[in-house]
Amino acid sequence: MDIDNIKKLAKELNISTSTISRAFNGSSDINKDTKERILEFAKQHNFLPNHYASNLRDKKTKTLAVIIPEIANDFFSQAINGIEEVARKKGFYILLYRTDDIFEKEVSFVNYLNNGKVDGIIMSVSGEANDHNYLRQLEKKHMPVVFFDRVYEDIEAAKVTTNDYDSSFAATEHLLQTGCRRVAYLVVNKSISIGKVRMQGYVDALQKHNIAFDDELVIDCSNDEKVNHKILTKVLQEIKPDGIFSSVERLAFATYAVCYDLNISIPRDLKVISFSSLGIAPLLNPALSTITQPAYEMGIKAANLLFEALEEKAGSNHKREVILKSKLFIRKSSSVE
Amino acid sequence: MDIDNIKKLAKELNISTSTISRAFNGSSDINKDTKERILEFAKQHNFLPNHYASNLRDKKTKTLAVIIPEIANDFFSQAINGIEEVARKKGFYILLYRTDDIFEKEVSFVNYLNNGKVDGIIMSVSGEANDHNYLRQLEKKHMPVVFFDRVYEDIEAAKVTTNDYDSSFAATEHLLQTGCRRVAYLVVNKSISIGKVRMQGYVDALQKHNIAFDDELVIDCSNDEKVNHKILTKVLQEIKPDGIFSSVERLAFATYAVCYDLNISIPRDLKVISFSSLGIAPLLNPALSTITQPAYEMGIKAANLLFEALEEKAGSNHKREVILKSKLFIRKSSSVE
């Protein structure tokens, strides 16, 4: 006989289903021996209460959604690790969703989650000045949301970010101090939250050092490797910057590849620094200078904020905003030889 | 009024819940206008049928579990991408679980999934000659499982692997042909499926070239970065191999770091080749020779196999085993200067 619900279990043991239920839910209203007998029997028959049925009763899914632009990326995979770590400790599971930086996917997934599919959402957004109504719906239903790294300013939710402005300012200033005069800023989307803030740090650092801002040196890239290669080849050949500040790891890699092609020597002809969570940045040729965000810690923090919200039983409206610090690692790619 | 179930929707529209349900499930037994009216109204009120309730009825979760040793790893994150790609197209969602290569975590998660939590499982295993009964339970309940990369030979399930033996043989042979005579094999767990197969390729290549197998040159490493650094430092100082064949990407990175420390020149003093899915292997110093598995394609294939099983309505017992080919990229780290 296959035991696949508490009714059958109850019949086998000659106990009521309520008692069975109590055995599984750590209720105090149950005799210790009865409980042991039930759990033992259940284990032998490899039975566990059906999660979907429990959820239908409780409105607790013990699941949280993680929505991110990409997975195969050092920053995000480390962040997921942090989130997973916390979730696991709380007995929660993770529903993962990748948006590929496509706003419509984000909307469609969030809408899908809107009817009790998960208890909360942790996300790094993929959009900009759009209509964020789909997120407001979540607020209405008291579904807690935590943003990390890429956030929407106009949505009231807990947020975990890093001191991007300061880091960008420092990175740009560093390049200027090594002698660069034509520092290019590489960005995928300069109107998205992080693209914007990071650019501001760049702009202000230039100003402080009396370098005129040059529109031509703000390089809009894409998410397509080949396209980026073309764009950067043209930039290095025609616009000829002497420094590169990349707001995204991937663009620094593309820069390296183009430099190899064109026989441009880093750091002699071009100094490079980039936002990056790559552990092996020191092993690159040349070792890459990085602004490294505490990705893992951000994941931990984001998850903790989510659980705070969950445990505060709705109510309390103090959405917390946490800002962690990135670290600047100056390596060979931006040093004076 | 908050519309959060089909009953309320039904009342608002003066339609029965059955009709509402039909509107959402692409039933043909419904008037086109009625359907449009319902969906339009639902959209305006941001309503979607409760997933858990539907599931309780249908026993279809539209969710699949992905169980892997680690996330922050180029191979696995690319594989997840492939899986996600297919799952998304099928309208499925992904429950992600990381085992940290700890067998007990794998067991506990699989057991948790055992009661209808997901429709199927894709996994890369974290164990070896253990008791695999927890997986046999899944078979009993007709829950399809697909293994990829790291598999249990004794479990009958669909499997996606790569030609590890051939690749290892070729990689080792390559090192020998560049003049290496003392090739070390770096491995995390030589009794696990891939560790074993890859080692066999190494051993056989040595034999073909009449190089005596030396136990000392099989280096057992760990998952801890610091420990590996210590181990490898000792190996390079005392055992002094002239070639390294690393069965895992991470150990190649550790080798690079130790070589930098000890001023050992790659490839002059030591040639290195490694299994690796790192896209930027060419940007390393020196460019790393790799055996690159088609991680993304493996993910795609694994997911496709799972859906085949799902769509075959249980029954059919031909568990498919697919073997994809890795590519050998010879770069500077293993070249004759």
Next chain:
DNA sequence: TTGTATGCGTTATCAT
């Protein structure tokens, strides 16, 4: 401490 009965939101069956 245990049992009985009800309802969570949905869909399939059957009737109209």
Next chain:
DNA sequence: ATGATAACGCATACAA
């Protein structure tokens, strides 16, 4: 084409 109803598996209020 639409509606009424039972059932999915579980957990709780209430009764005992």
